[in-house]
Amino acid sequence: MKTAKDILGKVEGLPHAQRVKVMIELGRQAARTPRIAAALAELEGGSCHERCLALHACYGSRDHRFVGRSLADASATVRGQALTLAVRILPDDALCDALFDAPAQDRRTLLDGLTRRGRLTAIDRFAERLAREDDRRLAEVLPRASSAVVQRHLARWRALATPLHWRSLARFHAGTATGELYASLAAADASLPTLHGIYLGVLEGLVERHPDLALSLIEFAGTYDFRPPVDVLQRLFRLRPVPTVSPLLAHPEAGAPSSAALGRLEVAQLRMILRERPGLVRHDLSWFRRLPAAARDELYLRQRCALADEACRLSPEIIGRLSAVHRHREARTHLELPSLAADRAARLRYAAFLPWEEGFAFLEPFLSHSDADLRAGALQSLVRMTAYEPAHLGRTLAVLAARRNDQDPVRQALFRALAAFPPGRFDEAHLGALEAIIRAALDAPDISWTTSGLLQQVVARLLPRFPAWAARQLAITVAERGVLGIPDMERRIDDAQMQALGPHLAPVVKTWAGREREYFLVILAQRLGRRLRVFPELVRLLERIATDSKVQMHAGEAGALLWRWQPALWHELAPRMIHDDPSCLALACVIRFANAHRQDLLTPHLEARKMPKGRFSSGKTGWVLPVHDGFGRWTRRQQQVFARVLVGLASEKDRDAPAVAGALARLARIPEADVAAVEGLANCENLFTRGLAIAALARWDDDAGLPELARCMQDDRASVAIYAVLRRIRRMSAPAALAFLRTVPLAKVTVAKEVLRLAGSLRTDAALAFVLGHEASATHKDVRIAILRSLWHFLDRPAVWDLLLRVVVQDPPEVAFEVAGIPLDELDAAGLERFNGLIMALLDRGGPDERVRVLTGLRDRPLFEVTPVLARRLAALCDTGVAPERRLAASVLLRFTAPGSGAAGILQDAVAGLSADPEKLTSLVEAASWAAPLRPRHLGALLRPILEGLGAEPSRVHVAARLAAWTQPPQDLAGLFDAWAVAGHFGAHVVVALHETAGDWVRIRPPDQVHAVETALSASPHVPLRQVALSLLCAQTARAGNYDVSRRARLLAFRDDPAVEVAAPAAFVILPPLPVPPSSAPHGSS
Template identity: 30%
Template sequence: MDVVERVEPLRHVERVRQLVELGRAARAGDAGANDAIEALAAAPDRYRRCLAVASCYGSRDPVLVQRMLGDTSRAVRRRAQKAAAVVLDDDAVVVALSRAPSRVALRQLVALLVQRRRLAPLQRFLAQALDAEPELVGHAAPDVLPKYVEGLSPDGLRRAARRHPEELARLFEARVASSFDPRTRYQLLAVLPLLAKHAAAATLPLVKRLLEQGTEPKHWLSASMALLLRREPILTFDLLRQLRESLRPMPPPGPFGAVRFDKVVHQLDDERLAYLVEHAAATLSDGPRARRWFLRLSAAQREIVIDGFLRHGRGRWGAFLLRYVPPESKDRERAFRRFRAAAQNEVGVIPLAHLTTLPRDLKAREARRHLEEVPALATRPEERIAYAALLPLDEAAAALASFTSHPDGPVRAVAMRALATVPATYPEAMAGALERVASRRFEQDPVRQAMLLALSELPLRAFSREILPALSEVFQHALDAADLSPTTSFHIERTCVRLFRRDAPWAAEWLSKLLAVRGVPSSLGLVDGLTPREAQALAPAVETLCQEWTHRERVGALLWLARSFGDRLAQVPALVRALETVASEQPFVQVAGPALDLLRRHAPERFRELFPALLASDASAIVLPAVSRAVSTSRQDLLPPFLKGEVIKGRFASGRSQWVIEFDAGLGTWSAAQQRAQAGLLAAMVHDPKRDVPTLRRGVGALAMLDFAPFEHWTALAEDERPPMRELVTRALGRVDDPMAPRQLLEALGDERSRWAIYALRAVLRELAQERVLALLRQAPMSKVTVAKEVLRLAGELAGREGFEFLIGLDRGALHRDVKIALLRALWDHLDDERSWAVFAEALADPDWVVASRLADVPVARLAADAERRLTELLAQVLARPEPEARRYLLARAAYLPLVDRDRLLFQSCLAHLGAPYQDEVTTALAAVLQRMAPNEAPQVLDRICELIDRRRTFRTLHTGLVARLGPYASVPVLAVGRGLLERIEPEPTLVPESLALAAVLRSEGELVALLTRLSQRSLLHFDAMGAAVAAIGRAVRPGALEALLRDADDPRLRRLGLAALELAARPKRGWTKERRAVLEGYRADPDPLVAGHARFVFPPERRRKKPKP
């Protein structure tokens, strides 16, 4: 019997096993086996050749594998590549790599070798081939990295970072230390997170160099800093600390703000922990999430945190720590007052969420203040009522008495929700709260909904087994109401779901009752985070639910319950049995399908036993996605009955129409006969003129996935005149594995299908040898722009040297603009040839500026030094073109072009454009200059800006752009330009506002006050100067220090600026402390109306006097 006939009825796994045994027999000298394999390998049928490849796993025949690697069929080649990674010895692997027909084939084989960890032969090959394939240097030996790393693309760098992270980190550190040029920055953007992940210790010195160069840690370094912190917390902390202490003053947490310390704070020693709490506490989570990191600390560490918070805390951070401080402590009271002042908004209100982590007594204290003493809430009862939830139950009930009996339902709803929320703070009040809720059994649904919403949001600690009867009463009252809404019943359901682990039988009973009202449950999270032991403990309650819901055919509820268990489903046998019952009995695809899918994902062993039995009893089960996928991927022996085109009848099919089953996986494991049968069904389906477009799309796509389908189907489909089919078939031909597919696509290039055919042709050409690529491209018509563009690009990318000669031989003068641009793109891979640069020079002189501007798209990151110099010269000439659009396009990209610019041609051109006639052009030129400037070029930039001072419009644009770049992380040369400009314009009386704007970001508080004093003495604090001074104060890091220096000035204008600093110091998150209120009173008493007038219209949050109790 023929080998193909013998393996045809078998499953794929058994089929491959038979072929491997055949190969072993051939290896043992069996002449018949050798002849059979040779017959398979020489067959014109590509399926038989695939079987020959499978036999290589047993025969270990390197000659046959090498032969199949050059096969014309994509399916054969890819199977041969997988076999090569396993079968070939090291010498044969090197030969196979060197003979790879295309770059795609080479990359695929390399990936398979890496996957199999066969690096020795790969490195032998790369030692000789890296000049042609430098992108693969990541797989080579680490000692060759320095030669190629500068020209690598981001993908190549990422590959190298995964293989040789330590060596790559050291290389980049050396480059940054010598010259942090734009190319290095561009490459680090792609690779730094991987270096931090795989070689944290080696990456830290590199990051330190970057920070010393003025790189802001919150910018593109933040992801890498977070990775470094997780792996090297102490060293990363020290690096951020050193940076903070070396920078100009900035608001806390400063550089530490680039990372979060929650997951590593317990690894810090005492001194570092105290420093973090004092200077960067905001890098630790506050509020309810703070418990996660705080409880991981040792007792001694907790004391350090609490002490640091009490002594050095600022703002509203750390309120949760007050729980750990004795109530009688004076430090606690002082810290609480600090928190309260900082947390208040302009009218004295603290958002309720900020109070939830306070100790009980302080919660109640703040609740009383908001209810009785905040004037802004006096006329807003809906906002005020919510604070009553922080009071003890009886006090809250008394405070809300007038609202719980209010005639308006919405007001009662807000009040009762607050009352029901009290147990969140006082769990012992749960019984009383439920009693009050139960007393409202006849409330309208909106009020009931608000109460049940509050109960569903309470923490689990508020629910004890003892209160469950009272909770049942509340729930029953709701179910008895005729106006029960779906939202209200959802809140009941959510509460039951959350209490399932507290009392599973009680929750199961109520879930069944709710099911009778609502139908299908909708709350998720029934068993979130369940351990195996907990799952087993809940099994009896779950079994009760399963029995009841199965008996009553509540299949939606059963599916919900199964989804809730997720990965723990197999540990609940009753639920597995229930799903089997649903899959075996329910006549609905929408029910049986999800049930089987849950079994497939979470109880796979039971599913593998179940689905063949389902098919044996009812062939229509094949329409269920889980069954069809399982048959297609693992039980190919069950396929034949469903590939005959017969009408299926059963539970899921009426038998009135013929179905074509969609198999979306495992098609590569089918035999050729099975694929041919399925292809016939699909072809007949898509030929039906009454089929809708989505069905046609699925059918054509499925047909393209069948590697062994006869090409006659595609020939017939290509003649279909329906417009959707013409597009669908043309696009799909790029995925068809047949030698006739390229010819069909070339034919389509001559008609209206060309726009789809040319892109489909790319997929085919990528896997062909270079000589075949050019032979096919020469047959393509060039009359259409879309086709011509892609032909040129494909010739440049895939056709090698012959393709380059083809490009150079074109009549460039007659080309369309888009085709000219495509030609420039096609030459990117041939920049080592002088003729490419001649074409670029022609583009530079092209009358159309768009063509010339596209020179900026050349991938400069991979250029050699000489090529980069030549490109820089061309780009500098683009900036000399008369069209402002061309100049602006290049200037906008110049700042971050990864060009080293060794001769500084591009920099000098950008510098010259600071005086451009258009302000947009000036802005982009300045950004490029400041980004590309070297440390020794700061004087040139300063001189150029100073030359333009008299051109006031241009100078204002330059000044605004420079000030924006002078943040705390500004680089040394940018700072030098800013300081130099300030020194030059400070004496100029007409540039006082500009001087103040620079001084605000460059001078300390004392220096800024000294400048203001000199301006006062020179009578230069005029209207515009005062506005600029107020804006400068707005940038101050420590406005309180500024205010102290200006408070007692002789000039009332300076005192008025001091008042502005006080307002800034007291804004929300800092707050009006007792001391600041006293200072404000001093300003209100100032003898000059300029100061006193404004001070009397500054309104700190006020407190309302309490009404005297009768």
């Protein structure tokens, strides 16, 4: 081949895959054939399609110079192909240069590819260059470098890194990341608020690859009141269920963990969960059946009450998984419960767990009951009971056969139970009776589709054990019902079983084909799925449907099934279908196949505006080829022809809006489309079409749409264009993006705020200068807020803090109070101090509504440090502010004040000053209730001096008691209560206050602590303390869901209390009947 024209002529009529193979071979020949090399060089300067062909040749030629140049190509299609090639063939030096110049999105793609291929040397060189040039991108790149390079530049990196970068470091260098975090937390001058974001980033990076390190970090950081996110704990529980139990139970917001992971726990961990947080596992008991039989029995024996509901009833799901001796005892216990005396349906369900003879005697009256629901329940229980004692299966089948004339709902319940019956329990002797039951169901005139599907499931479960019988029966049911009613049939059988079933189904499908029941055949094929590979008779019928059917849905579904399960056949069939009947292009499976594998077949139909005449069209229907993506696989001519058709469609004045939108969206995806036509549409009078055209220009494959977008920014189209161009700007390099933003006029508020926000996100010195240059002239509040948020990316610059302070002091409140939203994760200690100064300035101005916003933001931060200056301002708000301010200010103080600090003394003085005002004191108590579960380690020590002061006043003891209940250790709490009782301060008002808050008390404190307090108070000689102990017992029972043996015994002891104030309330706590206590007798068989 002498020229690029020769190459283009050779590949023009080939499908994409063959074009690529030809170009790769030409690339291999280029090294020894100068003419081919010259032709490929000519292609490198051609259109997008030609440049892509030249890149394909690089797989053979290994021409890294052209690949390197293509990384800066204007076309996203060319760049995407070059990115894939670069990680394979570019040398390290070239990769270093490419990474340095690449936009952020392309740089991440390159780094991901290099990491996957293990090319750390190239990443190391790039990281070294960034470190030499003091480039801020080092924060993003260094975590992917080798360990030696990471250690060399870690100090510089730490000053630049955000939590996201720490996450990356933990992912690739777990030991380094955790070591640095441990050292930072243990340092004497550690600033915990600045480390909390790092902790979250490291934890997120460790979860998937290093779960054990993540668990160690959670345990260590817990000493600093760092709480892991719930979703992290849930993921860790799936990976390491046993060691994750403790942190999961300690998290107050923890949700139900994975049932599959629960089934992998030891009995000790399950007992701990059931004892402390039973609500986590009782909503879904499927985990119970995953346990070994011995573990199920042990858990039942030790935690029977924790598994039961408030009426001491166990779920049938649990009873059914117990060994025989426990199963029988629980069945008898439940049948004797008064709460079930009036619920016959529930009694029938529990009767399934009795010994067979005893259970049959119980069920027999209901088998012929006049109530159909009771008959159905009795039949289901009979079948389930027989599963435990299969020796009685013959009698059970005889009973079922006797009910052959029952109505369909009863029959449906019967087959639902049989579908769950273990197939291994059947013997050859049972098949005759089962066949009679099936025959009777098929003969019933009222049989429903649901019942027939369940019937087929019963037969399908027997295929592995009795292949010949089950195959014959299944074929009979399919033939008589006209459908295979098992949606997941392909998962229920394997290829060998399908081969046994095939000969029986073959006559059925042949009959259906003769009667043109295409829908039945398609549904059967969908249900069989991958088993079509060994059912050639049905495959041939699907081929006939795809090629001959006049029903578009049937032909399309048949073709899709063939493509998925018989790809070789479909690759041969689809081109023949297009050749014989072009209207087949209306089938989704055909057009997608042609677009992916045989683009050459589309050429004759690119300009068609009417659907080709054939099976699915009369030739008069308006139509455009239904292809929406993958245009990069087309030739240049194909792209240009189809683009002209789409432009014509979008230009029609009477065309409906969805059609115009679809045409313009497709145009933006065609690399060789002519941008001039879309530029014209961007200037049309139709506002809908104009907006879509502007959006298409912003998504254009290359930069050809940028000039028109720049013009759009100059007129009334700017408010639409600025949002359309956001995605393209994010794909640019920082200098190019800033250069474009400089050309945009900022007269419109909508445009100005987006431009300034985008400029700030570039994080370069030039971008900061651009933002600051417009700050002085910006007057609109939305624009100024956008400037503030863009400056959050530059909080390491002192000049930015000076500007923020000026904004806080001088700007209107609606602008100034936005400063309170500054993210703390990227602040160092000095930045945090400056932030505290801004908060102080904000709290000194504005009204309560603005201050409430600031206080809410502070309260909801994961970690924060209250300085003495800020503590004094918050204490003043606790005294002078309105009610919401008081609560929020107290919440911030209680959550973030460190014991022994200067702020702690200020808090104690503030409470002493508030003690005379009940309303303000109540706000403090509400704040403490909110903060208590968030600071379980330190809040007690912080409040102890306050409690002693409040407890000295009889009229304030009830407030002190509530605070103490939430925050003090059990032994200290009991001592405080006893001291107040001895002093005569523990009156009825204290008992009432604690009774009202007992539920919160139990929710906040761990169960063992609550039980310890109850035990101590119940032994007190003071009646009010024993009354509080009774309230605690009732609250614990409400949280656990029932009275177990221990709680029942404690309640009975309260009923015997000599004080009527204790005994009378205890007597009116209604206890459900006590079930027969499970013994530890030897386990029976399951």
